[in-house]
Amino acid sequence: MKFQTPFKTLGPGSVSSLLKIALDVAYLLLMLITVVLLLLFVAAIFIPVSQYDITFTSDDGGTQQPLTRALVLFGVGAFSAYFGGFLLILRNLRKIFRTLTLGDPFQPENVRRLRQVGLILAVVTAGVWLAQGMVAARLAPGVMDPQGLGELLTPVFSVLVVFVLAEVFREGARLRRESELTI
Template identity: 95%
Template sequence: MPAEQPDRRLPKLPTPAIRLPFRTPFKTPFKTLGPGSVSSLLKIALDVAYVLLMLITAVLLLLFVAALFIPVSQYNITFTNDDGGTQQPLTRALVLFGVGAFSAYFGGFLLILRNLRMIFRTLTMGDPFQPENVRRLRQVGLILAVVTAGVWLAQGMVAARLAPGVMDSQGLGELLTPIFSVLVVFVLAEVFREGARLRRESELTI
C-alpha cells in the first residue's frame, strides 16, 4: 500500500470580524426615558412652570374682577413707537379687554402645560405610546391654534382701533412659525397614534 501523504494544505487563518461604522448602534450618553432620565428632569421643569403660570393666571383673573369696580376714567394709556405715539383715555371696557385677553392667553398655555405634564409623566414611566397621549397632543395643537388666532385678532384690533399708525398688526408671514408648530404637534399626535396601534397589536399577538 502506498504511504499516506501528509496534508500539505495551509491552515485556514481566522477571519477578522470587520464592523462597519454605520452598523454600530448609536448609544446616547444619557438616559431619555424612565426614572432618573432627561424626561423626568423636563417633567420637573414643566411642573414648576405650571405652578408659576397658574399663579399668574389667578392674579390676572383677580385683576379682571377688580377692574369691574375700580374707577379708571382718570387714567390714560399711551402707545409709542420710534416715530411718535398716541394717547387714549383708559376706559373700563379697554381694561377688561386687556386683562381678559392676557388671562385667556396665559390660561391657554396653562392648559397646554397641563397636557404636556401628563405626556412627560408617561415618558418618565417608560410607557409613552398610550392612547391618552394622542388625545393630549391633539388638544395641545388645538389650543395652540386658538391662542395663535386670538393673539393675531387682538393685536389687529388694537392696531386698528386704539393705535392706528403706531402699532402694526401681525402679517401673515409672522404666522408661519406658529402654524408650523401646530402642524408639528398634530403630526406627533399621529405618530403616537400609530405607536399605540402597533403596541396594541403586539399585545394581542402575544
C-alpha cells in the same frame, strides 16, 4: 453605526423625569399668574380708571387716549386667556411626560392630549393674531402695525408639528396594541 445618547431618555431618573419637574414648576407659576390675572380682571370691574390716560409712542410721537374700563377689561382678559391657554397646554404636557417617566409613552390618552395641545395652540395663536390686529386697527392706528400673515408661519408650523406627533403616537399605540395581542 448606531447613535447612542450619553443619558437615559425614558423612565425614572431620565431626562424625561427632569423635564417633568421643570413642567411641574412652570405649571405652578403659570397657574399663579393666571389666578392673579383673573383677580385683576374682577378688580378692574370695580376700580375707577377714568382719570388715567394711556400713551402709545412711535417714531412720529404717538397718541394719547383715555383709559376706559372696556380697554382694561380687554387687556387683562386677553392676557388671562393667553396664560390660561398655555396653562392647559402645560397640563397636557405634564400628563404626557408622566407616561414618558414611566417608560410607557405610546398610550391612546397621549394621542388625545397631543391633539388638545395642537388645538389649544392654534386657538391661542389665532387669538393673539386677532387681538393684535384689533389693537393696531382700533386702539393705536398708525402707531402699531397689524400682524401680517408672515408672522403666522412659525406658529402654524408648530401646530402642524404637534398634530403630526399626535399621529406618530397614535401609530405607536396601535403597534403596541398589536404586539400585546401577538403571542
